[in-house]
Amino acid sequence: MAERRTPRAGIVVTGTEVLTGRVKDRNGPWLAERLWELGVDLAYTTIVGDRPGDIEAALRFMAGEGLNVILTSGGLGPTADDLTAEVVSRAQGREMVLDEALEERIAEILRPLAKRWPNLDMDAIRQSNRKQAVIPEGATVLEPVGTAPGLVVPPAETGYQSTDSHPTLGPTVVVLPGPPRELQPMWSEAVKTQALRMAIKDATEYRQEMLRLYGIPESEIAETLRAAERGGVELSRLEITTCLKRGEVEVVTRYEPGEQEVYEAFKAFVRSRHADTLFSDDGSTVDEQVAALLRGQGRGAPTRTVATAESCTGGLLVARLTEPPGASDYVKGGIVVYGNEAKVAQAGVRPELIEQHGAVSAEVARALAEGARTKLGADVGVGVTGLAGPGGATVQKPVGLVWLSVVTAASEPLTRSVNLPGTRADIRDRTTTVAMHQIRHTLLHS
Numbered sequence: 001m002a003e004r005r006t007p008r009a010g011i012v013v014t015g016t017e018v019l020t021g022r023v024k025d026r027n028g029p030w031l032a033e034r035l036w037e038l039g040v041d042l043a044y045t046t047i048v049g050d051r052p053g054d055i056e057a058a059l060r061f062m063a064g065e066g067l068n069v070i071l072t073s074g075g076l077g078p079t080a081d082d083l084t085a086e087v088v089s090r091a092q093g094r095e096m097v098l099d100e101a102l103e104e105r106i107a108e109i110l111r112p113l114a115k116r117w118p119n120l121d122m123d124a125i126r127q128s129n130r131k132q133a134v135i136p137e138g139a140t141v142l143e144p145v146g147t148a149p150g151l152v153v154p155p156a157e158t159g160y161q162s163t164d165s166h167p168t169l170g171p172t173v174v175v176l177p178g179p180p181r182e183l184q185p186m187w188s189e190a191v192k193t194q195a196l197r198m199a200i201k202d203a204t205e206y207r208q209e210m211l212r213l214y215g216i217p218e219s220e221i222a223e224t225l226r227a228a229e230r231g232g233v234e235l236s237r238l239e240i241t242t243c244l245k246r247g248e249v250e251v252v253t254r255y256e257p258g259e260q261e262v263y264e265a266f267k268a269f270v271r272s273r274h275a276d277t278l279f280s281d282d283g284s285t286v287d288e289q290v291a292a293l294l295r296g297q298g299r300g301a302p303t304r305t306v307a308t309a310e311s312c313t314g315g316l317l318v319a320r321l322t323e324p325p326g327a328s329d330y331v332k333g334g335i336v337v338y339g340n341e342a343k344v345a346q347a348g349v350r351p352e353l354i355e356q357h358g359a360v361s362a363e364v365a366r367a368l369a370e371g372a373r374t375k376l377g378a379d380v381g382v383g384v385t386g387l388a389g390p391g392g393a394t395v396q397k398p399v400g401l402v403w404l405s406v407v408t409a410a411s412e413p414l415t416r417s418v419n420l421p422g423t424r425a426d427i428r429d430r431t432t433t434v435a436m437h438q439i440r441h442t443l444l445h446s
Helices: 027-037 052-064 084-091 100-116 122-133 180-190 194-199 218-230 257-273 286-295 316-321 340-347 351-357 362-376 424-444
Strands: 008-014 041-048 069-073 096-098 134-136 140-142 150-153 160-163 166-169 172-176 207-214 239-245 248-255 278-280 306-310 331-336 380-386 401-408 414-419
Touching: 008 027, 008 052, 027 041, 027 069, 027 180, 041 052, 052 069, 052 084, 084 096, 084 134, 084 150, 084 172, 100 122, 122 134, 134 150, 140 180, 150 180, 150 194, 172 180, 172 194, 207 257, 218 239, 218 248, 218 257, 248 257, 278 286, 286 316, 286 424, 306 316, 306 340, 306 362, 316 331, 316 424, 331 340, 331 362, 340 351, 340 362, 351 362, 362 380, 362 401, 362 414, 380 424, 401 424, 414 424
Parallel strands: 008 041, 008 069, 069 172, 306 331, 306 380
Antiparallel strands: 096 134, 140 150, 150 172, 160 166, 207 248, 207 278, 239 248, 380 401, 401 414
């Protein structure tokens, strides 16, 4: 029986604005997740500028690596530098042809512009958009979400390539627009096309699980993996990756359904070794858990409300708390008390506390938490004060020192300090993670 080969894919993100960092790439990571859901292995993601030679070089490199599918994003607009379709056509060995029916559908999309802006030269606009209807011969058209159609372009029949003992046609190329609001719904249609389905027909079913730990270095997880192998867990049957993200360690495991028992053994090993730091064995985030605890979900408890008084984080914590839909059910609000005068006037911190202990202290953090809870009428108050830098530090209080306090009427205040590394942005962001875990701990024990 012939060896089954899992389809492999590549992603080519085009756009000089993405290459130079002016625009963050949102399409590559999103498409990577979609490929995983289909059981397709992602081999490469590359970002290239709006230069035809560089785009074609990326396509030919991936074709030479024997990939089954290549996804591109960007370069489908009406302007002269939007050349992705033309480059893909050349790489796939297909001629460019005008699809007159597609041209008319694009024209229909453009017609409302004449009503909104009567002075526009619609003939000129239609002429410039005509190039979007010039597509590789034999391509499957994905209907426009904006004005740019997507394309699924199989290789020409004469385009055979050979990789070792596996002679195959070249990859099928899925050409998608750059704006995520256009790309994402178009991808759903691309998956339904016969050309793409044939290219990935041997896809493997995978399962993926995530463990999240807090308060542990990534190096400790590396030792845990070695210990698990010594303990008889066959980790070679699992694909495990670890990542330190926002102060938490994520352990992601991908495996085929037949390896479920091995994964359960691995998860049990991590749980027994890190019972005090493993806070999620189902992939749920601390933000999701805090939201559920505040709502009383899983505990049969009533909804509890929260309020914050923030200094060094400048409102980032309350922004994070309000991210989930329906957060108004439990978030009372937040007070940004950056200066000492604001701490006194807005959060009710006594001036002598600041004079005696300094703004960055346990006493002020607790007073901020109490002030937030009292002034905003919440069940839980959170106070944050620290030195995000780069200036203002002393020997006793270095950059990265942050004091946090969480108070309720039903339990003792939880007040602690941390010394966080990194840039100003890193310190502010990581402080919100510390605060979320401190809120979670308080809610679980009150």
